[in-house]
Amino acid sequence: xxxxxxxxxxxxxxxxxxxxxxxxxxxxxxxxxxxxxxxxxxxxxxxxxxxxxxxxxxxxxxxxxxxxxxxxxxxxxxxxxxxxxxxxxxxxxxxxxxxxxxxxxxxxxxxxxxxxxxxxxxxxxxxxxxxxxxxxxxxxxxxxxxxxxxxxxxxxxxxxxxxxxxxxxxxxxxxxxxxxxxxxxxxxxxxxxxxxxxxxxxxxx
Numbered sequence: 001x002x003x004x005x006x007x008x009x010x011x012x013x014x015x016x017x018x019x020x021x022x023x024x025x026x027x028x029x030x031x032x033x034x035x036x037x038x039x040x041x042x043x044x045x046x047x048x049x050x051x052x053x054x055x056x057x058x059x060x061x062x063x064x065x066x067x068x069x070x071x072x073x074x075x076x077x078x079x080x081x082x083x084x085x086x087x088x089x090x091x092x093x094x095x096x097x098x099x100x101x102x103x104x105x106x107x108x109x110x111x112x113x114x115x116x117x118x119x120x121x122x123x124x125x126x127x128x129x130x131x132x133x134x135x136x137x138x139x140x141x142x143x144x145x146x147x148x149x150x151x152x153x154x155x156x157x158x159x160x161x162x163x164x165x166x167x168x169x170x171x172x173x174x175x176x177x178x179x180x181x182x183x184x185x186x187x188x189x190x191x192x193x194x195x196x197x198x199x200x201x202x203x204x205x
Contacts, residue, residue, distance in 0.1 A: 052123050054108075133170060136162075160181065
């Protein structure tokens, strides 16, 4: 994810990337138990939960305002490993900002150096989000640089985990978010967007 983001800087992207995209709003907010409990809940209720789609997530983030959605494809000068993924930048100017990391990404394959996340499964994708520290602690149960209390399978779906490589930098990940993590995923994306906007405004001074 972040290994290639510096290679994407300077690539022109359309502001919002999806014309007229509007955020989807739900009336209820779901608090998701930590991953170690959520797995047992799935087993207990024995239900099939419909996952969000990659397109749904891209449309939502594009509608947050001032967002450039970069979707690398063959022939656009981006590294091959990034093809088919999505990178979200806060940039009211409508271009990918230089020397700035995305505030969220959606990836469809494991990147070099990461623990395998099962992204070779059909239809699998992972949402990576960089919210504020408080949000990280709320959903992961510890500070970014604190050691994990227990070992978590990075391939677990529909559960928040620290990013397999950049968790210590405050990145949260979720594979194929479904109903339990649907609204919390949106909340984390909103938080990451607010943080990116604040940083941009601070830099512009």
